[in-house]
Amino acid sequence: MKVExxxxxxxxxxxxxxxxxxxxxxxxxxxxxxxxxxxLSRDFxxxxxxARLGTKRDRLVKRVSGNPDPYEKKKWLSNKRAxxxxxxxxxxxxxxxxPEARFRRACLCSIVGNIIEFDIPAHxxxxxxxxxxxxxxxxxxxxxxxxxxxxxxxxxxxxxxLTDNAGEIAFDTILVxxxxxxxxxxxxxxxxxxxxxxxxxxxxxxxxxxxVADDLISNGTDTVGLFPQECSKLFLSxxxxxxxxxxxxxxxxxxxxxxxxxxxHALLLRSKCQPVANYFVASxxxxxxxMLT
Numbered sequence: 001m002k003v004e005x006x007x008x009x010x011x012x013x014x015x016x017x018x019x020x021x022x023x024x025x026x027x028x029x030x031x032x033x034x035x036x037x038x039x040l041s042r043d044f045x046x047x048x049x050x051a052r053l054g055t056k057r058d059r060l061v062k063r064v065s066g067n068p069d070p071y072e073k074k075k076w077l078s079n080k081r082a083x084x085x086x087x088x089x090x091x092x093x094x095x096x097x098x099p100e101a102r103f104r105r106a107c108l109c110s111i112v113g114n115i116i117e118f119d120i121p122a123h124x125x126x127x128x129x130x131x132x133x134x135x136x137x138x139x140x141x142x143x144x145x146x147x148x149x150x151x152x153x154x155x156x157x158x159x160x161x162l163t164d165n166a167g168e169i170a171f172d173t174i175l176v177x178x179x180x181x182x183x184x185x186x187x188x189x190x191x192x193x194x195x196x197x198x199x200x201x202x203x204x205x206x207x208x209x210x211x212v213a214d215d216l217i218s219n220g221t222d223t224v225g226l227f228p229q230e231c232s233k234l235f236l237s238x239x240x241x242x243x244x245x246x247x248x249x250x251x252x253x254x255x256x257x258x259x260x261x262x263x264x265h266a267l268l269l270r271s272k273c274q275p276v277a278n279y280f281v282a283s284x285x286x287x288x289x290x291m292l293t
Contacts, residue, residue: 001254003048004275008040010121011050015057017119018196021074022065032064050275051225051254058195059222069194071118071166078116078167078197079206081127086170086207088131093174099181100150106175107146107268108137111287113171114164114249114270118197123272123285142271142286149246149266149289150182156243159184161213162226164249164269169199170207172248177212179246187238188213193222198251225255250276256292265292 015036019029039056062068069075089109096102112133115125133140153159159179163169169190179186188209191198201218210216220232226247228236239245245265247256253267253276267290271277277284 001049001257001276001279002046003044003050003053004278006273007048007050007053007275008044010273011040011044011053011057012036013121014054014119014196015061018058018061018070019065022061022067022070028065032061035060035064049254049258051223051251052227054224054251055195055222055227058224062194071194071197074118075166075197075199075203076206078165079170079203082113082116082130082167082170083207085127085130086173089134089171089174092134093178103150103153103178103182104146106178107149107289108141108287109134109171110168110175110248111268111270111289112137113168114268115272116165116167116197117249117272120272137287140285140287141289142282143280143288143290145266145291146289148291149268152244152264152266152291153179153182153184156182156184158238158242159186159244159246160238160242161186161188162219162245162247162252163188163190163199163204163209164251165197166199166203167197168248169203169209173207173209173212175246176209180212180214184244185214187215187217187242189217189219189235189238191222192218192220192232195222195224198224223251223255225249225251225253226259227255228259253279253288253290261292266290267292 019032093105096105190204219235221230269288271286
């Protein structure tokens, strides 16, 4: 997926908000914003990938501010609030009428969890609304290929699950459990270093993912989405041996659509910005379950 014109506004807005999270030093804030505008001036072009620009932005902010994890407090809060809602999501899944329906509801809960992301222009969410959004998730499903995901998962021996945000990862535990129930060995991969509010090993363990997944690893790096050339050897070995990859969020959607894929990839996300919605021919603020083959 390539950038649209409004992606420049998003990169700049999110950079501004992250700078404010990273430091209260006005001089440092000014240096970071100036550097960010230079980055955009140099790298914003029609061939750019949004996730690559976002990665460069975040690395710039962390480097200039000296703060290695600007969203640390918000990630902790997200995990805490998500765990408070998780029992409701589990009950929703458990009340399904069949194993297939339970898998479907687990996918929907995981997708709804993807709303937990900060500082995207015109994207706002409230933790207290997540329960209601789970109940109406079926109606908000703009692209429904969950049955294809289910069929691919039933045939897979090894599944690699790529998580997105802190907090959201709590709802991923439900889907990971359902994937395991289908007989696959499920490896869950988080980010290796701080990047926006993406989940890391600390976040995964905070929500109990280590007790659900067959294995829990990091990708060894700090990229928005997937850039294989930057990932660890361990991650790449799991990625290359997987029969199915389940990828959460817009960052993976933006990058996996730029890669020649060798096995099926299931994209589960919320269309939180118009360019992503446009790419998938969906409305903004909708649930998407899309198979890439």
